[in-house]
Amino acid sequence: MKIKSLMIPDPITITERASIQEAIHTMKTNSIRHLPVVSEGGLLKGFVTMADLKIGLMPSMVSDLSLADLMVKDPIIVDPDSDIEIAAQLIYKYKIGGMPVVKMGKLVGIITETDMLRAFIDMMGMLHASSRIDVVIGADAGAFKKALHIIHDLGGDIMNIGLTAPKAKQRTYFFRLAPCKTDKIKHALEKEGFKVVAAMD
Numbered sequence: 001m002k003i004k005s006l007m008i009p010d011p012i013t014i015t016e017r018a019s020i021q022e023a024i025h026t027m028k029t030n031s032i033r034h035l036p037v038v039s040e041g042g043l044l045k046g047f048v049t050m051a052d053l054k055i056g057l058m059p060s061m062v063s064d065l066s067l068a069d070l071m072v073k074d075p076i077i078v079d080p081d082s083d084i085e086i087a088a089q090l091i092y093k094y095k096i097g098g099m100p101v102v103k104m105g106k107l108v109g110i111i112t113e114t115d116m117l118r119a120f121i122d123m124m125g126m127l128h129a130s131s132r133i134d135v136v137i138g139a140d141a142g143a144f145k146k147a148l149h150i151i152h153d154l155g156g157d158i159m160n161i162g163l164t165a166p167k168a169k170q171r172t173y174f175f176r177l178a179p180c181k182t183d184k185i186k187h188a189l190e191k192e193g194f195k196v197v198a199a200m201d
Contacts, residue, residue: 046071
């Protein structure tokens with residue numbers, strides 16, 4: 001999935017000539033926490049958050065502190081044609097809540113941690129009716145294939161698969177299935193020596 005399919009296109013922006021008070025008003029009015037700062041031609045000049053603005057509000061009342069002084073002048077950015085994994089890695093690595101999406105210097109969108117969470121929930125099918133069975137499987141491909149066959153042969157329609165600890169010798173796989181009764185699948189897996197951690201209809 002590309003960032004352009006998930007980003008907020010044509011986001012609300014402000015120019016660096018605006019006051020800190022104007023920026024805060026814009027964010028509160030539109031219920032947003034990130035505000036790109038752009039030039040007249042839509043080129044990205046900086047990025048501010050509500051936290052940045054609140055810190056600078058009081059000092060700006062007694063000095064000539066401006067929006068340009070508070071904004072991040074070289075923010076972390078992503079390209080709209082990059083994969084969403086890139087955005088997720090940057091948000092996690094730099095502990096940021098969002099970032100501008102830029103194409104050839106021009107702001108084309110914004111992507112936030114909320115957008116990433118929405119994409120993850122959608123990919124995992126968590127908002128749809130489903131069943132789930134969590135199985136501990138050895139690292140060899142043969143055991144994984146065997147578990148897949150058991151689930152499939154007993155009518156389990158696998159929607160997606162997740163796993164934990166990919167480097168460990170024992171991995172827990174989370175099989176999300178179309179709604180079904182998991183008792184028979186659970187017993188068949190255990191009969192073949194698999195450890196079933198959880199089974200939910």
